[in-house]
Amino acid sequence: MQLSEDELKSLWQQDTVATNRRADCLSSELLVCAGEGKLAAAEMALVVNHIEQCSDCAEEYRLAFAVKDWAANAAITHADVLATKPAVTSAKESWWQAWFSLPHWKIPAVAFAGLALLVVGWFVWRTASKKEVVPQIAVATPTATATPFASPSATPDAPVIAQLQDGSRLIALNQQGELTGIENLSPAQQRMVKEALTTQRIERSALLAGLNRGGSALMSGSDEEKKFAVTAPVGKVLLTDRPTFRWSALPNATSYVIEIYDEQFNLVTASPPLSTTTWTMPQSLKRGALFAWQVKARQDGQEITSPHPPAPQAKFRLLTQAKANEIAQARRSVGASHLTLGLLYAEAGLLDEAEAEFRALQRANSTSPIARRLLMNVRALK
Amino acid sequence: MVVAPLETRFDALLQEYGRFLRQTIIRVCPKNLGLQYDEIEQDARLRLWRALESEREIHDPASYLYRIAATATLDAVRRIKRKREEQIITDHDSEEENIAPHVLVTDPHRAPDREAERRQLVAKVKAAMARLPDNRRTAVRLHLEGLTTQEIANLVGWSEPKARNLVYRGLTDVREHLQAAGIEYAT
Numbered sequence: 198m199q200l201s202e203d204e205l206k207s208l209w210q211q212d213t214v215a216t217n218r219r220a221d222c223l224s225s226e227l228l229v230c231a232g233e234g235k236l237a238a239a240e241m242a243l244v245v246n247h248i249e250q251c252s253d254c255a256e257e258y259r260l261a262f263a264v265k266d267w268a269a270n271a272a273i274t275h276a277d278v279l280a281t282k283p284a285v286t287s288a289k290e291s292w293w294q295a296w297f298s299l300p301h302w303k304i305p306a307v308a309f310a311g312l313a314l315l316v317v318g319w320f321v322w323r324t325a326s327k328k329e330v331v332p333q334i335a336v337a338t339p340t341a342t343a344t345p346f347a348s349p350s351a352t353p354d355a356p357v358i359a360q361l362q363d364g365s366r367l368i369a370l371n372q373q374g375e376l377t378g379i380e381n382l383s384p385a386q387q388r389m390v391k392e393a394l395t396t397q398r399i400e401r402s403a404l405l406a407g408l409n410r411g412g413s414a415l416m417s418g419s420d421e422e423k424k425f426a427v428t429a430p431v432g433k434v435l436l437t438d439r440p441t442f443r444w445s446a447l448p449n450a451t452s453y454v455i456e457i458y459d460e461q462f463n464l465v466t467a468s469p470p471l472s473t474t475t476w477t478m479p480q481s482l483k484r485g486a487l488f489a490w491q492v493k494a495r496q497d498g499q500e501i502t503s504p505h506p507p508a509p510q511a512k513f514r515l516l517t518q519a520k521a522n523e524i525a526q527a528r529r530s531v532g533a534s535h536l537t538l539g540l541l542y543a544e545a546g547l548l549d550e551a552e553a554e555f556r557a558l559q560r561a562n563s564t565s566p567i568a569r570r571l572l573m574n575v576r577a578l579k
Numbered sequence: 580m581v582v583a584p585l586e587t588r589f590d591a592l593l594q595e596y597g598r599f600l601r602q603t604i605i606r607v608c609p610k611n612l613g614l615q616y617d618e619i620e621q622d623a624r625l626r627l628w629r630a631l632e633s634e635r636e637i638h639d640p641a642s643y644l645y646r647i648a649a650t651a652t653l654d655a656v657r658r659i660k661r662k663r664e665e666q667i668i669t670d671h672d673s674e675e676e677n678i679a680p681h682v683l684v685t686d687p688h689r690a691p692d693r694e695a696e697r698r699q700l701v702a703k704v705k706a707a708m709a710r711l712p713d714n715r716r717t718a719v720r721l722h723l724e725g726l727t728t729q730e731i732a733n734l735v736g737w738s739e740p741k742a743r744n745l746v747y748r749g750l751t752d753v754r755e756h757l758q759a760a761g762i763e764y765a766t
Contacts (some may be wrong), residue, residue: 229650255721453583
């Protein structure tokens, strides 16, 4: 058999055409940022990993990359033009016009006077605010083009440093650390929301410790056995205490049995012989505990197990009752706040649920870097 | 600070960057899809309006408008592709309803043995790919997706010579592995 490079490319691209109406594809904003080469390392890794397997996103990345240099030059040209023009945000621009109409020799003198005023102002402000507790929020000072937002309950004129449309709410965090647009949060939840809006990062939940698979379940055995694998739950924290187990079929298997073990490898429970590739536990498992499970298939009188060493164990953890209650309570009190629920899910290690919430948040804030980063962050944790 | 009304800021931004916005759309948009620039521009303007309406801070207007224009264009590309795929599926379904069974069986592109052969080939290529070191595998996969070495370098954060080197070495490895599997692969 002979294969040319074009045939190989065509074959590869046919095999990596996105399916499922591109539901799992990268956002166009992410691809544009990738084209500009302006993604953080974690995001970049995610994009590379996806583009390797998606010819549609690869093509769109190429479209964005093709204009990278032109766009950078055009943006610089515009910046140069702007430097000699009034800013676009102010309705009363007469002082700007006055500034630009000054003779050139006067500009340094005025600039020096302005700088001196700034220094004096800074000392006055430092003295006045020495004993005040100021929230430690690391943010860039808004530029002249920023449009401050002040809600009725927030400090007037305090610039907004983060803002998201969340359902019918407009959640905003100002530079004073005041959060508006969301009620019914406990102090701990308020801190969590503020921290997420400020750092735009989500920490990996401690509950996910010990659940990393560190490899694929398809690591060993014959070709046939490689296709026979546990699917879910694997490496997850679960909200339910009656998990549903899923696995891929083994050809000609006559029955399957699921076995669930605790952390000390004691058999907790086993299913009856099954003819399907899914099984929901009829009874509850102990909350807060870590479990490992395997599926045994009968084929031609033999027993085949997945995952089979050296593949790692398929582990999952059940959420504690207290945490499950907290999430149920939050669902009732914060209702449709995707941000709050997403953060609570992520904190609990429920990454699939968190991703769904952040995806909804990102859809409502399609151009927001905050919403995008939170979504990418939680995806990177999976 | 005195803040201009929404309309004033919107108009001022478009007066300053309107041409840049349209130029971005024209440059990003593929010419073979029959997309209307005006429609994409309208969408981009709407996105800008919404951003200003939601009091979004725009620190770097040129960069922000570039992203709005580029994302609006990519979204338009996705919409038209999806529309075409749906049309193809609908046409295909109605064709199959009308075609006699023997015609489907004799269609060489839909023949099960051809499909099986293709899948077998894909499996061998994937197996060859799986044996490559990580960097080479990434480089070759992106190359096969049609990316140039410059595009690969920008995406992965390598220099262009490094990307070129990894593609070259990776393809050499793939060729050897495919040869061992009975496939002659010529560049």
